[in-house]
Amino acid sequence: MTRAVVTGGAGFIGSHVADRLIDLGFEVLVVDSLVTGSLSNVPVAARFEQRDLLDSGLEGLLADWGAEVVVHCAAQVSVSLSVTDPTRDARSNVLGTVATIRGAIAGGCRTFVYITTAGALYGDPQYLPSDEAHPIAPISPYGLSKWVGERYLDLLGAEPMKRMVLRLANVYGPRQRSDGEGGVVSIFSERMKSGLALEINGDGAQTRDFVYVGDVVDAVVAAIAAEQSTTVNIATELATSVLELFDALAAISGYTDRPRFVAARAGDVRHSQLAIGKALRTLGWSPRTALEAGLAETFAGIAALPSSAESESE
Numbered sequence: 001m002t003r004a005v006v007t008g009g010a011g012f013i014g015s016h017v018a019d020r021l022i023d024l025g026f027e028v029l030v031v032d033s034l035v036t037g038s039l040s041n042v043p044v045a046a047r048f049e050q051r052d053l054l055d056s057g058l059e060g061l062l063a064d065w066g067a068e069v070v071v072h073c074a075a076q077v078s079v080s081l082s083v084t085d086p087t088r089d090a091r092s093n094v095l096g097t098v099a100t101i102r103g104a105i106a107g108g109c110r111t112f113v114y115i116t117t118a119g120a121l122y123g124d125p126q127y128l129p130s131d132e133a134h135p136i137a138p139i140s141p142y143g144l145s146k147w148v149g150e151r152y153l154d155l156l157g158a159e160p161m162k163r164m165v166l167r168l169a170n171v172y173g174p175r176q177r178s179d180g181e182g183g184v185v186s187i188f189s190e191r192m193k194s195g196l197a198l199e200i201n202g203d204g205a206q207t208r209d210f211v212y213v214g215d216v217v218d219a220v221v222a223a224i225a226a227e228q229s230t231t232v233n234i235a236t237e238l239a240t241s242v243l244e245l246f247d248a249l250a251a252i253s254g255y256t257d258r259p260r261f262v263a264a265r266a267g268d269v270r271h272s273q274l275a276i277g278k279a280l281r282t283l284g285w286s287p288r289t290a291l292e293a294g295l296a297e298t299f300a301g302i303a304a305l306p307s308s309a310e311s312e313s314e
């Protein structure tokens with residue numbers, strides 16, 4: 001069986017990647033500190049090691065496991081935490097990534113997939129849809145630390161290890177926590193499910209490019225199968241306003257209240273929309289999930305769980 005490592009495989013995106021790799025017949029090792037992830041997300045068929053990427057034994061663990069494929073999803077993912085504690089952010093996202101790359105190389109890795117961000121990398125976009133040649137201009141320590149990870153992969157990763165950089169848009173789907181980069185879908189779903197009042201920061205006309213987690217997993221699989229190293233945006237190239245998103249989720253959930261508009265958050269970009277032509281050309285990938293279908297799946301997943309209020313009171 002081909003061996004794979006998924007760092008961050010107890011988190012939102014990483015656990016979906018681990019599920020799919022197991023379905024495809026990989027023997028999967030999940031490495032996760034559980035700082036934001038949850039053991040219940042880890043597929044039962046995976047081997048699980050609860051470890052921080054900064055653990056001195058990480059490189060030896062990856063070297064011994066000898067994975068052909070490493071999908072590096074673990075990261076400090078909160079933009080606001082990166083602003084208040086840039087040291088912690090840099091430790092996870094820079095030093096943790098360096099250790100993961102070195103462990104992957106020592107284990108004879110053939111394909112390293114680095115999961116990173118598009119929105120936080122391009123900053124306030126100079127043009128839309130932004131392609132991979134857009135100037136890199138992060139406006140948060142998180143955007144910068146994820147960019148430095150890309151540069152390290154380029155510098156330390158050597159042939160024959162294929163280096164695949166997937167720059168993700170705002171990802172949404174089942175298992176997402178309500179405080180990640182794409183958290184607006186889970187926050188809205190969670191509150192609509194419980195019939196709670198909802199606030200929108202700004203006028204709701206700000207747009208984002210929302211990509212479904214299942215489509216992101218398809219992109220990881222395409223990256224593993226690809227012949228050459230590349231860097232691509234993984235997005236939909238569609239701009240959806242926050243108000244459109246609200247209306248779509250309200251229709252799905254039967255929520256009838258109107259949102260309350262509050263002050264826009266400082267540092268939020270106004271519009272984000274990402275070009276996906278390169279992913280189609282180089283990976284043969286394009287998203288398959290229409291927003292309404294993806295939102296319906298996400299809402300169904302959240303509706304099936306006890307609400308946060310209920311689980312907190314347990």
Ligand SMILES: NC(=O)c1ccc[n+]([C@@H]2O[C@H](COP(=O)([O-])OP(=O)(O)OC[C@H]3O[C@@H](n4cnc5c(N)ncnc54)[C@H](O)[C@@H]3O)[C@@H](O)[C@H]2O)c1
Pocket residue numbers: 007008009010011012013014031032033034035036037038051052053054072073074075076077092096115116117118146167168169170171172177180181182183
């Ligand atoms: N969710 C999005 O919209 C989005 C958008 C762009 C990029 N990304 C990227 O996708 C990846 C996964 O993000 P997610 O949304 O699934 O977040 P998540 O918080 O659900 O997953 C991150 C996982 O990494 C683990 N982790 C964090 N720091 C660690 C460390 N130092 N050592 C070991 N484990 C650690 C956490 O416990 C968690 O399980 C990240 O690299 C993030 O930068 C996410």
